[in-house]
Amino acid sequence: MKADIVIKNIDKLYTLKGANRARVKEEMKEVGLIENGTLAIEKDRIIYVGEGDLPADIEIDHNTLVIDGRGKTATPGLVDSHTHLVHGGSRENELAMKLKGVKYLDILEAGGGIHSTVNATKNASFDELYNKAKKSLDIMLSFGVTTVEAKSGYGLDDFETEIKQLEVAKKLNEDHPVDIVSTFMGAHAIPPKYKDEPEKFIQMIINEMIPQVAERKLAKFNDVFCEKGVFSIEESKEILEAGLKHGLLPKIHADEIEPLGGAELAAEVGCISADHLVAASEKGIEMMAEKGVVANLLPATSFNLQSGKYAKARTMIEKGVPVALSTDYNPGSCPTENLQLVMSFASLIFRMTPEEVLTAVTINGAAGLDLADEIGSIEVGKKADIVLFDAPNLEYIIYHFGINHTAKVIKAGKLAFEN
Ligand SMILES: [Zn+2]
Numbered sequence: 001m002k003a004d005i006v007i008k009n010i011d012k013l014y015t016l017k018g019a020n021r022a023r024v025k026e027e028m029k030e031v032g033l034i035e036n037g038t039l040a041i042e043k044d045r046i047i048y049v050g051e052g053d054l055p056a057d058i059e060i061d062h063n064t065l066v067i068d069g070r071g072k073t074a075t076p077g078l079v080d081s082h083t084h085l086v087h088g089g090s091r092e093n094e095l096a097m098k099l100k101g102v103k104y105l106d107i108l109e110a111g112g113g114i115h116s117t118v119n120a121t122k123n124a125s126f127d128e129l130y131n132k133a134k135k136s137l138d139i140m141l142s143f144g145v146t147t148v149e150a151k152s153g154y155g156l157d158d159f160e161t162e163i164k165q166l167e168v169a170k171k172l173n174e175d176h177p178v179d180i181v182s183t184f185m186g187a188h189a190i191p192p193k194y195k196d197e198p199e200k201f202i203q204m205i206i207n208e209m210i211p212q213v214a215e216r217k218l219a220k221f222n223d224v225f226c227e228k229g230v231f232s233i234e235e236s237k238e239i240l241e242a243g244l245k246h247g248l249l250p251k252i253h254a255d256e257i258e259p260l261g262g263a264e265l266a267a268e269v270g271c272i273s274a275d276h277l278v279a280a281s282e283k284g285i286e287m288m289a290e291k292g293v294v295a296n297l298l299p300a301t302s303f304n305l306q307s308g309k310y311a312k313a314r315t316m317i318e319k320g321v322p323v324a325l326s327t328d329y330n331p332g333s334c335p336t337e338n339l340q341l342v343m344s345f346a347s348l349i350f351r352m353t354p355e356e357v358l359t360a361v362t363i364n365g366a367a368g369l370d371l372a373d374e375i376g377s378i379e380v381g382k383k384a385d386i387v388l389f390d391a392p393n394l395e396y397i398i399y400h401f402g403i404n405h406t407a408k409v410i411k412a413g414k415l416a417f418e419n
Helices: 025-029 091-097 104-109 116-125 125-142 157-173 197-214 231-246 262-269 281-293 299-305 314-317 339-350 354-361 363-367 396-399
Strands: 003-012 033-042 045-051 067-068 074-077 077-078 144-149 179-187 219-227 251-253 273-276 294-295 324-325 386-389 405-413 416-417
Touching: 003 125, 003 386, 025 314, 025 354, 067 273, 077 354, 077 363, 104 281, 116 157, 125 144, 125 157, 125 405, 125 416, 157 179, 157 197, 179 197, 179 231, 197 231, 219 231, 231 251, 231 262, 251 262, 262 273, 262 281, 281 314, 294 314, 294 363, 299 339, 314 324, 314 339, 324 339, 324 363, 339 354, 339 396, 354 363, 354 396
Parallel strands: 003 067, 003 074, 077 144, 144 179, 179 219, 219 251, 251 273, 273 294, 294 324
Antiparallel strands: 003 033, 033 045, 074 386, 386 405, 405 416
16 A cells, blocks of 8 residues: 555544444543554545554655654544535624624614625625635634535525525535535524515425425535524424435524423434534433434534523533534624634533543534544544644643644645645
């Protein structure tokens, strides 16, 4: 075997070696640390991982890129499994209103909130959306993120805009080193036009949108914003089951503000992940543990909303729910692409250990995208997605917060970013 890339003398190599599935409880602390590690890559695959020198049966020549990992930390490529990557406009104008204490619902009524993003996304051309999302994707890559989930949901009843968002994500997935996994989220809010007859909009999602999105293979997942005043438990169930019928795997924005029973519904329907879960009930958490639903927690959103309420990550881990962490990058409640910052927030606010945090942004994030066979750990045969951090160990990355520690990113066996 001939290696295309070799990284040697890696001070701390966190492999996340183990089963190709979401990890729970104590497993979340087992990060497969190798000191003085070496790894080798051929094409887009990992062909060797171990301690000390490269074994004799792996050849290198003048075409092999040899990287020195001395003083550095390596991890699997990070997975950001919940983002609203593709959208038009920004909402910095709401900051002053928020500081004056104007309530979210009043901002919404004044034409702000999600509706202003819906309008901006509708008015943006394909190229404008593409260029804006590409810029964000470049930033994500620079933070060590190699796989990103991207949702539609800023078109709502304007199906053309929903499709435009998904087409932009598809094109970026083809053009950009970062892999994008798409989610259809027509059920992101009730459009003003359907305020008094939401059932009509729901039937449009079920009978027109979902079948077309599935047929055109524009998404892997189907997501719904299950919340008081948005989509009820019954409505969410109907939408998610309709997606399943067409092969779209269910995901859910659950119990972000009110304990509506979204966690319970996620377990009942068999969601791959339930996201937010700030107000999830104990029973819902237990049901998710039993069914192995990934809890995708978004602490930067809670921080940015300044509600003082955070998901009960420790309870979830203790009860056996596999926990993942994501940015929730979006122009309203969480305008940041920085997953390293989310890792620090999770440690300080959720009291997750550095090992649990790393598991949450690698193999458990991969499991939340149904990709744990392919990415999320550094093992022979898996895709060569690797981050090299300019940091002496994992703890340091989390402790020294708010900056970017990335030195190099290898994506699918190619050097995709260098700092
Ligand atoms: Zn979201």
